[in-house]
Amino acid sequence: MSIVTLSEFIMERQADFPYASGDLSRLLADIGIASKIINHKVNKAGLQDILGAVGTTNIQGETQMKLDVFADNALINAIKWGGQVCGIGSEENDRYFAFDSEVHRKSKYVILFDPLDGSSNIDVNVSIGTIFSIFRRKSSIGDLANVNDFLQSGAEQVAAGYVIYGSSTMLVYTTGHGVNGFTLEPSIGEFCLSHENMQIPADGKIFSVNEGNLYACSSGVREYIDWCKQTDKKSGRPYSGRYIGSLVADFHRNLIKGGIYLYPGTKSSPQGKLRLMYEANPLAFIVEQAGGSATDGQQRIMDIKPKDLHQRTPLIIGSKNMVGKVLELIAAENI
16 A cells, blocks of 8 residues: 655645645645654643643733744744745634735735634643634735734635544645545654545534533524424434544534534623634634535535634634524524
8 A cells, every 4th residue: 555645635635726836845844844843842742741721821911832923933934934924814823914025025925824623622632633724815926924924814714724643643634625634654754645535424423512601502403403402303303522632622513423513692792702813713614625514503614704813703613414404593593
């Protein structure tokens, strides 16, 4: 059986982008390098002084973990060094970075990322991940990147992906031509193609939601969770409740096995808590390319026009028929 590495696969697929000159391919390769660096540090958690908080908070008001800061710096340095983007937006930073060297000003892309999703679970050794989203810049080549380069709807993404650091380390990405997954082979230090043309089942038997917040959710969402728990042999219900609390881990399991993840708005947080640009958009791109759906409960995630880099959104994402059932119940509550 022949082994196809991430670099080889990216180069083979370069023909999918007749307008590109290899910049996107090199950018994806740089992300792969950064994720190997992060993976190496994650695997040493507990052996080095890398666990715990650094005593600061990010723009979201969340306590920054030491690995959060390490992952953020690793991604920024690797991507900046590669010279394939004119600007970077990170969940950990208040504003975007616009690079002013001549090489960067001539670059065609901007990237946004959540350097370490699920970082509150770091100290208890639960799977965590990196999520990224790539856009073609809107500003003129040669100019400094500006905020409009970043504030694009998810439908304008040219690539998106995530890396999950778990029992094995996997990088999953799409460029709008299907979804492919690569597993890190430690013996050779390379991501190798392991999950080609990933498709999420149209139906699943897993629902992922923080049921502690259900009382504060809409009646449509509450009815859906009750429906999941009802016995119906024909449809295979009751479904199994599986909630890790690490978005990448919950999403990855559902992508492979079929299922739905819900982080709806609540009475205290009607706009939800997940970040549109750093989490919802890239995962929505991936799930749609895999045959699934992603919505905020009212509209398609990738149709939302962002107004702020750190905009939050409700998120319902997963198997197409399961998401459709939620939307059916949400619509019924408004009749």
